[in-house]
Amino acid sequence: xxxxxxSASSASSxxxxxxxxxxxxxxxDMFRPTVGFxxxxxxxxxGCVVDVPxxxxxxxxxxxxxxxxxxxxxxxxxxxxxxxxHDYVVAPSGSCxxxxxxxxxxxFANDLxxxxxVRALAGKTWxxxxxxxxxxxxxxxxxxxxxxxxxxxxxxxxxxxxVKEQPRKLLRSVKGLxxxxxxEPETCCGFGGTFCVKYPEISGKMVGDKTTDIKNxxxxxxxxxxxxxxxxxxxKLRREGSDMEVRHVAEVLADMTxxxxxxxxxxxx
Amino acid sequence: xxxxxxxxFKQNAHHALHDASLQRALGRLKTGFKDKRLAAIADMPEFExxxxxxxxxxxxxxxxxxxxxxxxxxxVIANGGHVHWCADAExxxxxxxxxxxxxxxxxxxxxxxxxxEEIGLNAFLEKQDLKVVETDLGEYIIQLxxxxxxxxIAPAIHVHKEQVADSFRQTHKGRxxxxxLDEPRDLLDEAREVMRExxxxxxxxxxxxxxxxxxTGTSVIVTNEGNGDLTQTLxxxxxxxxxxxxxxxxxxxxxxxxxxxxRSATGQEMSSYTTFxxxxxxxxxxxxxEDYHVILLDNGRSNMLxxxxxxxxxxxxxxxxxxxxxxxxxxxxxxYGWVYxxxxxxxxxxxxxxxDEAGHLPNASTFCGKCxxxxxxxxxxxxxxxxxxxxEFEKHLGxxxxxxxxxxxxxxxxRPALYGKATGLAARILKSIGGRKQKIGKLPxxxxxxxxxxxxAPQGKTFKQLWAEQQAAKKA
Amino acid sequence: MNQSSSSSRxxxxxRIRKNLGRGSGPRDAPAExxxxxxxxxxxxxxARAQIDHDAQLDLFVSMxxxxxASVTRLENMDGVPAEISRYLAEHNQPAVVRLAPxxxxxxxxxxxxxxxxxxxxxxxxxxxxxxxxxxxxxxxGSLMLRSGPDQxxxxxxxxxxxIVVVKTSQVVGTYEEVWSLQxxxxxxxTMPRTFLWVTGPxxxxxxxxxxxxxxxxxxxxxxxxxxxxx
Numbered sequence: 006x007x008x009x010x011x012s013a014s015s016a017s018s019x020x021x022x023x024x025x026x027x028x029x030x031x032x033x034d035m036f037r038p039t040v041g042f043x044x045x046x047x048x049x050x051x052g053c054v055v056d057v058p059x060x061x062x063x064x065x066x067x068x069x070x071x072x073x074x075x076x077x078x079x080x081x082x083x084x085x086x087x088x089x090x091h092d093y094v095v096a097p098s099g100s101c102x103x104x105x106x107x108x109x110x111x112x113f114a115n116d117l118x119x120x121x122x123v124r125a126l127a128g129k130t131w132x133x134x135x136x137x138x139x140x141x142x143x144x145x146x147x148x149x150x151x152x153x154x155x156x157x158x159x160x161x162x163x164x165x166x167x168v169k170e171q172p173r174k175l176l177r178s179v180k181g182l183x184x185x186x187x188x189e190p191e192t193c194c195g196f197g198g199t200f201c202v203k204y205p206e207i208s209g210k211m212v213g214d215k216t217t218d219i220k221n222x223x224x225x226x227x228x229x230x231x232x233x234x235x236x237x238x239x240x241k242l243r244r245e246g247s248d249m250e251v252r253h254v255a256e257v258l259a260d261m262t263x264x265x266x267x268x269x270x271x272x273x274x
Numbered sequence: 275x276x277x278x279x280x281x282x283f284k285q286n287a288h289h290a291l292h293d294a295s296l297q298r299a300l301g302r303l304k305t306g307f308k309d310k311r312l313a314a315i316a317d318m319p320e321f322e323x324x325x326x327x328x329x330x331x332x333x334x335x336x337x338x339x340x341x342x343x344x345x346x347x348x349x350v351i352a353n354g355g356h357v358h359w360c361a362d363a364e365x366x367x368x369x370x371x372x373x374x375x376x377x378x379x380x381x382x383x384x385x386x387x388x389x390x391e392e393i394g395l396n397a398f399l400e401k402q403d404l405k406v407v408e409t410d411l412g413e414y415i416i417q418l419x420x421x422x423x424x425x426x427i428a429p430a431i432h433v434h435k436e437q438v439a440d441s442f443r444q445t446h447k448g449r450x451x452x453x454x455l456d457e458p459r460d461l462l463d464e465a466r467e468v469m470r471e472x473x474x475x476x477x478x479x480x481x482x483x484x485x486x487x488x489x490t491g492t493s494v495i496v497t498n499e500g501n502g503d504l505t506q507t508l509x510x511x512x513x514x515x516x517x518x519x520x521x522x523x524x525x526x527x528x529x530x531x532x533x534x535x536x537r538s539a540t541g542q543e544m545s546s547y548t549t550f551x552x553x554x555x556x557x558x559x560x561x562x563x564e565d566y567h568v569i570l571l572d573n574g575r576s577n578m579l580x581x582x583x584x585x586x587x588x589x590x591x592x593x594x595x596x597x598x599x600x601x602x603x604x605x606x607x608x609x610y611g612w613v614y615x616x617x618x619x620x621x622x623x624x625x626x627x628x629x630d631e632a633g634h635l636p637n638a639s640t641f642c643g644k645c646x647x648x649x650x651x652x653x654x655x656x657x658x659x660x661x662x663x664x665x666e667f668e669k670h671l672g673x674x675x676x677x678x679x680x681x682x683x684x685x686x687x688x689r690p691a692l693y694g695k696a697t698g699l700a701a702r703i704l705k706s707i708g709g710r711k712q713k714i715g716k717l718p719x720x721x722x723x724x725x726x727x728x729x730x731a732p733q734g735k736t737f738k739q740l741w742a743e744q745q746a747a748k749k750a
Numbered sequence: 751m752n753q754s755s756s757s758s759r760x761x762x763x764x765r766i767r768k769n770l771g772r773g774s775g776p777r778d779a780p781a782e783x784x785x786x787x788x789x790x791x792x793x794x795x796x797a798r799a800q801i802d803h804d805a806q807l808d809l810f811v812s813m814x815x816x817x818x819a820s821v822t823r824l825e826n827m828d829g830v831p832a833e834i835s836r837y838l839a840e841h842n843q844p845a846v847v848r849l850a851p852x853x854x855x856x857x858x859x860x861x862x863x864x865x866x867x868x869x870x871x872x873x874x875x876x877x878x879x880x881x882x883x884x885x886x887x888x889x890x891g892s893l894m895l896r897s898g899p900d901q902x903x904x905x906x907x908x909x910x911x912x913i914v915v916v917k918t919s920q921v922v923g924t925y926e927e928v929w930s931l932q933x934x935x936x937x938x939x940t941m942p943r944t945f946l947w948v949t950g951p952x953x954x955x956x957x958x959x960x961x962x963x964x965x966x967x968x969x970x971x972x973x974x975x976x977x978x979x980x
Contacts, residue, residue: 029737029738031687031697033737034697034736034737034738035697035700035701035732035736036701036730036732036733037732037733037737038733038735038736038737038740038741039733040737041737041740041741042737042740057738057741059690059738059741059742060690061690062687062688062690062693063687065684065687067680067683068680068683068684069660070641070660070663071663071667071672071676071680072660072662072663072664072665072666072667072668072672073667073677073680073681073684074664074667076680076681076683076684077684079684079688080684080687080688083688083690160640160641160642160643160644161641161643163643164642164643164644164646164647165643191644192600192644193600193640193642193644195600195640196640197639197640197641197642198640198641199676200637200638200639200640200641201640201722201723201726202720202722202723203637203638203676203722204284204287204637204638205721205722205723205725205726206284206287206288206291206726207287207291207601207604207605207638208640208726209725209726209727210291210604210605211600211601211604211640212726212727214600214604235730236729236730237727239728239730240713240723240726240727240728240729240730241726241727241728243713243727243728243730244715244726244727244728251730265733266712268730269712269713269728269730269731270710270711270712270713270730270731299958302958302959305959306955306959307959318796318798319796319797319798320794320796320797323794324794327793327794331793334782334786337770338779338780338782338783339766339770340763340766340767340770340776341779341780341783342783343763343766344763345779345783345787349939353941358755359755359756359758359759359762360755360758361758361761361762365755365758369755409966410956411954411956411957411965411966412954412956415956415957428955428956428959429956430956430957431959434958435957435958438957458957458958458960458962459962461957462954462957462962462964462965466964466965466966469966470874473966474874488787489787489790489939490939490940490941492941492945498952498953498954498955498965499952499953499954499956499965499966499967500907500952500965500966500967500968501965501966501967503903503906503907503944503946503967504907504908504966504967507903507904507907507944508904518762518766523783523786523787523790524786524787524790524791525790525929525932526790526791526792526793526925526926526929527790527793529793529924529925529926529929530793530794532925533796540955542817542949543813543817543890543949544890544892544947544949545949546817546948546949546950546951546952546953546967547946547947547948547949547952547967548892548946548947548949549944549945549946549947550941550944550945550946550947551943551944552941552942552943552944552945553943554943555897555943556898556942556943558898558899559897559898559899559902559903559943560851560870560871560899560902561871561897561902561903561904562897562903562943562944570762572758572762572765576762576765576766576769577765577769579765579766579769579770580769580770580771581769
């Protein structure tokens with residue numbers, strides 16, 4: 006495995022290894038623990054010490070995006086102290102990381118006591134793959150996958166955190182893996198949190214366009230970096246009778262594709 | 275257009291999704307607008323700096339809006355024109371009517387104007403026995419079909435050419451009923467011919483304005499067809515209708531924003547015609563209008579200043595946000611139920627007709643952020659849609675079930691031990707429902723999800739359960 | 751201003767001032783507003799047009815052609831009538847031309863051609879017009895046309911074919927340079943009734959997003975670029 010963690014900060018860690026708090030995210034926690042373990046494996050192999058605070062639940066985004074700021078603060082507030090002593094906070098999700106990086110400062114803007122800790126948290130929080138490439142300076146991984154994948158750019162990671170090249174760079178290093186780009190990799194899949202159940206018909210049209218694009222790519226596997234989008238796309242593929250394998254990017258990079266069947270079944274690949 | 279169908283957004287969307295001809299039209303957004311915009315931007319290396327400049331000009335203008343409006347007014351008057359300040363739609367309609375009556379006008383020609391749609395001008399003038407003709411081809415087509423526009427720069431984008439031909443055959447009497455109207459060219463040639471007769475018969479010409487220039491008292495229209503120019507030149511009176519945030523300080527400032535407008539809208543470097551009109555015709559001029567009026571409409575905009583929606587007043591109506599919006603791309607403009615569709619409408623419409631009426635619009639977004647990415651004025655549209663959701667939540671406007679659901683979820687999510695037990699149980703149950711196929715086709719209370727797609731089954735235990743087991747095993 | 755407009759004026763301005771957080775009464779414009787209106791800053795201008803004059807001429811021609819205008823370059827004004835005659839024959843257009851009542855155009859030796867000429871505003875039956883430009887802008891191949899007693903506005907819009915004579919010395923890089931020329935020529939803050947930028951012929955995409963030329967304005971735009979520099 007080619008990694009060079011030496012440049013990373015390690016201020017409060019007794020060893021020279023940076024201490025990373027994993028924010029596993031509520032969807033990974035409940036639906037896809039494999040992604041959490043993949044993240045741990047990638048981080049450890051990149052030279053981090055990984056810690057998982059057990060009191061963590063959710064970043065509060067569902068309430069924040071529903072206009073319920075009070076509930077959002079109630080759910081989000083515990084995370085601020087929970088990750089106070091970590092060098093970095095890493096989440097296998099552009100959406101949840103984006104919430105903590107871009108929206109926590111806004112959510113707690115009027116809280117004088119929390120303004121500074123929130124700013125510090127936002128400053129050290131990363132989406133998993135961009136953390137590996139941009140902070141840990143990873144150029145490649147030691148994984149193998151014989152086949153082709155197509156990659157969906159999840160909106161929050163792409164537009165809030167500029168995650169675009171990073172996953173492709175690491176995926177290209179996976180032995181045997183070929184990337185087949187979608188016609189419109191940056192077009193939303195129609196998940197949108199509560200949107201997909203508030204406006205199911207519109208969401209259905211959007212995810213239908215997406216799965217058409219996915220199937221037309223001819224790839225063996227669909228890969229993305231956010232559990233919400235993955236559940237939406239995998240669910241639609243199954244409803245349409247496709248058994249295409251669907252996985253979180255962390256599973257592929259951590260070489261964990263043999264550890265568990267893909268999302269919503271299908272063991273091809 | 276005062277009556278909205280925004281409260282019926284879901285039904286509107288349902289119809290739109292099942293309208294094959296609309297879906298075909300929406301499929302053309304990519305080649306018609308998006309690809310062209312990309313190409314135009316690739317040819318302009320300074321595009322991002324131009325966006326910053328455009329944003330800064332508007333921010334400066336809004337911060338000094340009273341000063342620039344009064345400077346604009348003074349310069350219109352100095353050039354022999356008239357300015358009418360109108361607080362709301364009714365005042366604007368009455369003002370236009372009074373100008374028409376003073377001139378004993380019988381016919382009114384219109385260039386494309388979204389503000390005139392906003393104040394429902396056509397229907398009002400027609401009730402006063404004035405003949406109103408839209409001169410922009412797209413607006414003309416929807417006028418014949420008795421429909422509102424479905425897009426702010428391509429109003430008839432939802433109409434296909436066979437439908438246009440039908441409307442023309444019904445309306446343009448005295449022509450060979452079997453004449454060929456199969457191709458867009460046939461239709462355009464006929465519209466051009468018919469419109470020429472209208473141009474020469476008009477008393478009053480009404481246009482919108484893309485900009486008002488304080489320095490010179492000028493109104494600017496940006497067009498491709500030339501209809502706006504003929505409308506305002508051949509009529510005795512030119513009335514420019516503009517909302518007050520259209521003002522910019524100088525000719526240079528307008529030019530800077532023009533550099534991002536057409537590129538963002540149609541992917542042109544510049545539209546065919548950019549027309550700067552100042553006052554009525556001058557001594558010695560052989561053509562041009564005798565009178566020049568500017569209607570300055572507020573209609574709720576001054577109350578957006580100083581709020582979290584102030585930045586929306588930077589909007590230059592280029593339509594890039596709707597051209598790129600996946601929701602607009604799925605349902606088209608009519609579903610939004612009022613004048614302004616797409617992301618800019620989802621922010622602006624609640625400001626103008628109330629969030630209780632237009633509450634669906636800011637909710638019908640995935641917050642994918644594409645609109646903000648392409649907005650030449652860098653308007654944070656998703657953030658402002660979220661602010662509308664906050665206002666709705668404060669006012670208890672959303673569905674009670676959603677409110678209850680969020681509160682219940684938050685109650686659990688702020689009790690980690692209880693939440694862990696509940697999700698652990700749910701993961702186990704859902705896995706067993708999913709069975710061998712690891713997917714769930716139907717689930718009580720989750721039809722919003724399962725009507726459309728299967729629910730992938732969880733793996734059986736939560737990550738935190740497994741992590742705790744693993745850590746314990748390590749210690750043992 | 752009628753009474754209702756006057757009271758609305760005060761109400762609107764009052765709301766703006768209040769919501770901008772500075773009391774509801776009128777107040778003198780701040781120095782930056784006064785300065786901006788008196789000396790308009792040029793903001794950012796594209797590098798593509800900030801090139802030497804010969805290159806600007808080439809850019810003007812290529813940009814104009816890129817928006818479906820045609821361009822002929824001539825060495826002097828004497829050749830303009832023959833060029834117009836040639837152009838109309840080539841495009842199978844009637845040899846009947848409506849000229850702008852501008853001595854620089856009407857004073858040319860039209861008798862050397864077989865064109866039937868007249869001058870003045872355009873009417874419904876005029877098929878070809880010839881006007882002169884105030885400037886040309888290289889950045890986008892745009893013509894800058896000012897209305898006035900010698901340039902009736904209808905000539906720009908009604909005929910099927912619009913022919914514009916522009917001199918090489920009138921071609922500049924950017925719009926900002928045009929505004930400086932305008933202020934030099936007619937005075938600060940002064941504009942003609944209509945100042946028109948023309949970038950290609952009239953067009954529409956309103957039927958199924960198919961771009962077609964010649965919507966309500968000219969179907970053809972021909973630019974005659976005449977050298978007046980040494």
